[in-house]
Amino acid sequence: MPRSLRAEARRPRWPWLLLTPGLLWLLGLYVLPLLGLVPLSLSEPLSRFGLDTVFTGRVANYSEVLQAYGPILLRSFSFAAIATAVGLVLAYPLAFAIRFRGGRWQPLLIGLVVLPSLSSFLVRAIAWTSLLGDNGPVLGLVESLGLTDGLNGLGVLRDGRLLNTPTAVIIGLTNTLLPFLVLPLVVAMQRIDPRLLEAAADLHAGPLRRFIRVVWPLSLPGLGAGLLLSLIPAAGDVVNPRFLGGPNDRMIANAIDNLLLVQLQAPRAAALTLVLTALITVAVGLQLRGRGLEELPLP
Amino acid sequence: MNRAGALLLGLWSALAYGLLYAPVVVTVLFSFNAPRGRFNLVWQGFTLENWRHPFQDGALTAAFLTSLGLAVAAALLAVLLGGLMALALSRARVRGGRWIELLLALPLTNPEIVLATALLTLFVGLDLPRGPLTLLLSHSLFCLSYAALTLKARLAGFDPTLELAAQDLGAPPLEAFRRVTLPLLAPGLLAAMLLSFSLSFDDYVVSSFTAGETLTLPLYLAGAFQREISPQIQVLSTLVLLVSALVLVLASPPRRSPR
Numbered sequence: 001m002p003r004s005l006r007a008e009a010r011r012p013r014w015p016w017l018l019l020t021p022g023l024l025w026l027l028g029l030y031v032l033p034l035l036g037l038v039p040l041s042l043s044e045p046l047s048r049f050g051l052d053t054v055f056t057g058r059v060a061n062y063s064e065v066l067q068a069y070g071p072i073l074l075r076s077f078s079f080a081a082i083a084t085a086v087g088l089v090l091a092y093p094l095a096f097a098i099r100f101r102g103g104r105w106q107p108l109l110i111g112l113v114v115l116p117s118l119s120s121f122l123v124r125a126i127a128w129t130s131l132l133g134d135n136g137p138v139l140g141l142v143e144s145l146g147l148t149d150g151l152n153g154l155g156v157l158r159d160g161r162l163l164n165t166p167t168a169v170i171i172g173l174t175n176t177l178l179p180f181l182v183l184p185l186v187v188a189m190q191r192i193d194p195r196l197l198e199a200a201a202d203l204h205a206g207p208l209r210r211f212i213r214v215v216w217p218l219s220l221p222g223l224g225a226g227l228l229l230s231l232i233p234a235a236g237d238v239v240n241p242r243f244l245g246g247p248n249d250r251m252i253a254n255a256i257d258n259l260l261l262v263q264l265q266a267p268r269a270a271a272l273t274l275v276l277t278a279l280i281t282v283a284v285g286l287q288l289r290g291r292g293l294e295e296l297p298l299p
Numbered sequence: 300m301n302r303a304g305a306l307l308l309g310l311w312s313a314l315a316y317g318l319l320y321a322p323v324v325v326t327v328l329f330s331f332n333a334p335r336g337r338f339n340l341v342w343q344g345f346t347l348e349n350w351r352h353p354f355q356d357g358a359l360t361a362a363f364l365t366s367l368g369l370a371v372a373a374a375l376l377a378v379l380l381g382g383l384m385a386l387a388l389s390r391a392r393v394r395g396g397r398w399i400e401l402l403l404a405l406p407l408t409n410p411e412i413v414l415a416t417a418l419l420t421l422f423v424g425l426d427l428p429r430g431p432l433t434l435l436l437s438h439s440l441f442c443l444s445y446a447a448l449t450l451k452a453r454l455a456g457f458d459p460t461l462e463l464a465a466q467d468l469g470a471p472p473l474e475a476f477r478r479v480t481l482p483l484l485a486p487g488l489l490a491a492m493l494l495s496f497s498l499s500f501d502d503y504v505v506s507s508f509t510a511g512e513t514l515t516l517p518l519y520l521a522g523a524f525q526r527e528i529s530p531q532i533q534v535l536s537t538l539v540l541l542v543s544a545l546v547l548v549l550a551s552p553p554r555r556s557p558r
Contacts, residue, residue, distance in 0.1 A: 122503060
């Protein structure tokens with residue numbers, strides 16, 4: 001770069017003028033309130049009828065929420081893991097098909113993956129209620145195939161019901177996270193240089209070998225990104241467990257919601273939120289270890 | 300790949316699309332249902348009646364309009380603040396720029412419930428009554444990260460020497476920005492605006508903590524599970540989906556044919 005251009009690119013003050021309003025937003029509405037959760041998590045409620053609290057340095061909030069909500073925390077991550085695993089079994093072949101079989105329809109096929117996520121979570125939950133309900137088409141199909149007893153035995157159905165079971169929650173979760181698995185995988189596969197595949201073919205590698213030695217390793221960054229993008233929102237999901245699950249299928253975000261808005265236990269809600277944040281930050285850190293922020297698949 | 304393999308892959312992909320589209324198809328279908336009782340959840344029979352009165356459910360329409368207004372305001376605010384940040388980060392070497400980018404990405408790495416809890420306790424602490432203002436503040440915040448990062452990616456994609464060339468030809472910096480940078484950035488601005496709009500329009504978790512008595516569309520729908528699921532819900536959702544599909548087609552950039 002010529003010297004004059006570089007001097008032009010390094011002007012001192014105006015960048016900060018442009019950054020200030022946005023930074024104020026981020027600091028005031030995100031960083032400070034998030035940090036504020038720390039003292040709040042060590043406080044006690046002033047009364048049972050309001051959200052006012054007093055700081056008492058009560059560390060026991062943490063052990064209490066871990067004891068009371070440990071199982072729900074575990075359930076949240078297992079539901080998210082199961083939904084992601086199911087999603088992956090569907091998403092990987094779909095991404096492969098879009099990239100290598102899509103031809104000139106690729107943009108349309110990608111658009112079709114995105115479109116359903118533009119309909120609201122709540123509207124989709126309403127639709128699942130119809131689909132999975134006691135008189136709904138899914139149970140009708142299961143019954144006509146004579147699978148009811150078998151699926152009951154496997155624990156997929158509960159007393160012949162589908163709605164208000166973990167299965168319904170996982171179906172809902174899988175639906176919402178599927179695009180977040182597919183898109184990064186397609187992007188990673190689009191980056192694969194077709195000449196690599198041609199070279200492999202020239203060296204007499206069959207389709208399976210080309211997949212194992214070329215496509216699979218080069219799709220791993222997309223896989224990592226997809227896992228991150230689907231596991232985190234799924235573990236913290238509110239809508240699916242609340243509207244598709246039964247009272248025993250609530251997940252961690254429902255517990256925080258209940259603690260804060262119903263029980264008015266702000267300190268414990270803060271403690272639980274911080275536990276969740278810590279767990280997820282560790283997971284994100286492990287995933288991004290050694291790599292830059294660029295790996296975060298942002299729009 | 301042999302024939303059977305290709306067929307299997309096709310069927311499996313169809314299954315994936317099936318899971319994605321099952322709720323969408325049901326929503327569209329039930330907009331033509333003539334429900335018995337208050338809950339439009341069981342198929343009874345075909346009718347066009349709901350589509351003749353899409354705005355008959357007054358409370359639903361009011362919530363719909365609230366969400367529309369909120370999403371427009373939040374998107375404008377987020378794109379304004381985010382656009383300024385993106386300009387600064389991509390056109391100047393700001394000390395600590397990487398930290399600012401990390402700060403922008405941070406809200407996206409946590410589930411929404413974390414942001415919701417933090418914001419609610421902030422507003423309670425400030426004694427700020429929860430309502431339209433707190434909704435706008437919260438929505439503009441989570442849209443800001445998406446808007447700034449989208450726009451920064453766009454700005455990084457084009458040549459800064461174009462602006463310098465304009466300045467060499469005698470255009471003052473602001474004029475160069477208006478005549479060169481802004482037109483180049485316009486598609487990115489539109490994309491950031493649409494993304495922010497849809498994030499705000501669909502938001503349930505943060506809104507349920509920061510809305511107070513204000514009813515946005517997702518909050519109204521959450522209440523509908525106990526109250527009444529009128530077929531107008533499915534009609535309006537279908538309309539929203541049609542508009543989204545149209546926008547998606549119009550806004551998608553002309554693509555190179557895949558290699």
